[in-house]
Amino acid sequence: MQHISLDIIKSWERFYRANFINCLTGFKSVSLIGTVNSSGQPNLAVFSSIVHLGSDPALVGYINRPRAAAPDTLANIESTGFYSINHIQESFVQKAHQTSAKYESGVNEFEATGLTTEFKPGIIAPFVAESNVKYAMKLLEIVPITHNNTFLVIGSITDIFIDETVLKPDGFLAIEEAGSIASLGGDGYYNAQLISRFQYAKPGKEVKPIE
Amino acid sequence: MQHISLDIIKSWERFYRANFINCLTGFKSVSLIGTVNSSGQPNLAVFSSIVHLGSDPALVGYINRPRAAAPDTLANIESTGFYSINHIQESFVQKAHQTSAKYESGVNEFEATGLTTEFKPGIIAPFVAESNVKYAMKLLEIVPITHNNTFLVIGSITDIFIDETVLKPDGFLAIEEAGSIASLGGDGYYNAQLISRFQYAKPGKEVKPIE
Numbered sequence: 001m002q003h004i005s006l007d008i009i010k011s012w013e014r015f016y017r018a019n020f021i022n023c024l025t026g027f028k029s030v031s032l033i034g035t036v037n038s039s040g041q042p043n044l045a046v047f048s049s050i051v052h053l054g055s056d057p058a059l060v061g062y063i064n065r066p067r068a069a070a071p072d073t074l075a076n077i078e079s080t081g082f083y084s085i086n087h088i089q090e091s092f093v094q095k096a097h098q099t100s101a102k103y104e105s106g107v108n109e110f111e112a113t114g115l116t117t118e119f120k121p122g123i124i125a126p127f128v129a130e131s132n133v134k135y136a137m138k139l140l141e142i143v144p145i146t147h148n149n150t151f152l153v154i155g156s157i158t159d160i161f162i163d164e165t166v167l168k169p170d171g172f173l174a175i176e177e178a179g180s181i182a183s184l185g186g187d188g189y190y191n192a193q194l195i196s197r198f199q200y201a202k203p204g205k206e207v208k209p210i211e
Numbered sequence: 212m213q214h215i216s217l218d219i220i221k222s223w224e225r226f227y228r229a230n231f232i233n234c235l236t237g238f239k240s241v242s243l244i245g246t247v248n249s250s251g252q253p254n255l256a257v258f259s260s261i262v263h264l265g266s267d268p269a270l271v272g273y274i275n276r277p278r279a280a281a282p283d284t285l286a287n288i289e290s291t292g293f294y295s296i297n298h299i300q301e302s303f304v305q306k307a308h309q310t311s312a313k314y315e316s317g318v319n320e321f322e323a324t325g326l327t328t329e330f331k332p333g334i335i336a337p338f339v340a341e342s343n344v345k346y347a348m349k350l351l352e353i354v355p356i357t358h359n360n361t362f363l364v365i366g367s368i369t370d371i372f373i374d375e376t377v378l379k380p381d382g383f384l385a386i387e388e389a390g391s392i393a394s395l396g397g398d399g400y401y402n403a404q405l406i407s408r409f410q411y412a413k414p415g416k417e418v419k420p421i422e
Contacts, residue, residue: 001343002378003331004371009269012382019382021266024346024371026240026298026386027393027403028263051260051274052239054359055232058220061274061356061363063262087237090406094418101412112414120214132212135235140358145272145365147351148265152272152363154356160215160235167213171223171230172396175237181406182238182393185383187421188408192238192393192401195301200398201312203323207305210398 023185027192030183032096032115033062034084034126035076042117042126043072044109046099048183050085058157060085060137066149072105074142077153081139082124086131089179093189100186123159132163132178172197234396238403241394243307243326244273245295245337246287253328253337254283255320257310259394261296269368271296271348277360283316285353288364292350293335297342300390304400311397334370343374343389383408 009017030048037043049063062085064074077083088096098113110117116129123136137155144151163178174194182190196209220228240261246254260274273296275285288294299307309324321328327340334347348366355362374389385405393401407420 001372002375004373006269006369009368009371014267016382017269018266020378020384021269021368022263023382023384023386024344024368025261025263025271025296026242026391027238028240029237031237049262049264050236051262052233052236053260053274053356053361054276055229056225057359058217058228058232059359060236063264063272065265085236093406094409094420097409098412098418101414101416101418103414107414133235143354143356143363145264145354147365147367148268148270150264152354154358156358157220157232157235158217160220161212162215164213167231171227171234172399173231173234175234175395176401180237182401182403184386184403185408187411188383189406190387190393190403191406192395192403195304195392195400195402197396197399198305198308201309203312203314203318205312207309207312209305 019185027182027184027190030088030181030189032086032088032099032128032131033073034086034128035073036080036124036126037076038079041106042108042110043076044099044115044128045073046096053154059154060157061152061154064151064153074151074153077139078142080124083137083155084125084127085135085137086128087133087175087178087180089131090181090191091179092130093181097187133166133175133180135160230396238393238395238401241299241392241400243297243299243310243339243342244284245297245339246284247291247335247337248287249290252317253319253321254287255310255326255339256284257307264365270365271368272363272365275362275364285362285364288350289353291335294348294366295336295338296346296348297339298344298386298389298391300342301392301402302390303341304392308398331370344377344386344391346371
């Protein structure tokens with residue numbers, strides 16, 4: 001087993017270090033965040049640091065990179081207060097990754113990448129029509145992370161749109177059946193295969209797989 | 212496609228809602244966090260909301276549930292300032308899930324679940340010997356999330372220990388080759404299979420898979 005110290009990490013070339021450190025935290029949720037600016041211009045960008053914050057109330061966070069590196073999604077959310085989060089499926093993963101290109105602010109990434117804008121009644125944020133698991137968010141708070149100028153963007157879920165075949169009787173969503181994928185690092189995309197679900201764990205009782 | 216409004220979400224039974232909302236954000240990094248208390252008593256618990264914050268400096272965050280629900284890991288990190296994060300592999304996923312049981316504070320979850328404590332020179336936090344991708348963390352800041360009494364725990368990476376076979380020439384870690392897994396919801400565990408890595412995306416140039 002290889003030991004890598006902080007001195008070694010600091011000595012690495014920038015892109016090597018970014019690949020390594022971004023992979024080290026493991027597989028990630030990866031989704032497309034859809035917004036509009038104050039003029040109604042759509043924006044779409046891939047985000048892989050989406051994190052479940054709680055179920056009651058239903059809160060979701062994501063990490064936005066520093067403003068200089070990733071300005072549009074954050075500015076649009078600040079301006080309008082709403083955004084959509086759209087799972088990525090293998091059928092459009094290449095287009096989803098293409099949204100990570102540094103397009104000018106005026107560019108509509110739906111058009112630039114060939115993905116389809118979908119508007120739902122009463123929701124100003126655009127969805128990705130191709131995605132079959134997606135949800136609408138209302139901004140609650142943008143928490144600055146001072147250590148590296150990133151932001152934790154906290155929102156509450158307002159509406160959910162799912163391919164109903166993924167919904168199990170106990171509320172579990174087998175999103176792999178809809179083709180939803182995971183990511184690793186900045187450029188790796190993965191399909192997921194269920195090992196097992198496990199029972200609720202209790203002290204003194206060996207937990208078993210759910211049959 | 213099924214539309215689920217906030218009123219419907221609020222009407223759901225507690226465990227149904229928890230399963231649903233926890234799955235909605237997608238596949239997650241899942242790891243075991245190892246700590247000691249001020250007396251040196253080890254603690255081990257499974258966390259699935261680990262998030263990459265940045266590579267330079269190398270920062271990692273995780274969400275800790277409210278203190279009443281998950282007190283020990285947070286208290287130990289506050290007390291000692293250090294913790295380990297250990298990838299989970301399929302060979303010990305059942306034991307890893309068992310650490311989610313509500314053991315009394317005095318219980319050593321390594322012993323209770325049959326996982327092996329491993330100490331490294333100069334690092335006070337215990338590692339999981341069975342894990343072949345793991346890293347040591349130094350606490351930077353605990354950010355309270357006031358909306359639901361959770362916490363974003365921010366730390367910097369100090370040391371990394373990996374099975375060197377996963378390291379690719381450009382720094383990418385093919386952690387699936389070490390058997391590292393992902394999770395979904397509170398009780399689902401998944402293996403991951405690479406679809407593809409993609410080139411760095413640029414405007415006006417169609418991104419291609421890396422061969």
